[in-house]
Amino acid sequence: MIPVFSIDEKVRAYIRRSGQDFRLSTSPDGPILFPLEESSPKPSDMKILIGSNTLYVSKLQAKYIKKIDWPMVERYLSYSGESKT
DSSP, X not given: OOOOOEEOHHHHHHHHHHTOOEEEEOOXXXXXXXXXXTSOOOTTSXXXXXXTEEEEEOHHHHXXXXXXXXXXXXXXXXXXXXXOO
16 A cells, blocks of 8 residues: 655745755654655655655654645754744
């Protein structure tokens, strides 16, 4: 079975603007979207092309999520101390 979920347009825009590839993985606070420099993809990850960037989704997360949304980015931003703008 292939998991079906949507990706919020704000998340898509963030990924395109960043010029980086990202990975959705687990954290103690819930799903989190990390740049690949902080969370390497696994061979089992799903790969989703967003503009010229790739979003890797943990096979474990893919089973349970319905939508990749902005709070998943905010978790990373709060951990890293980056601005949310």
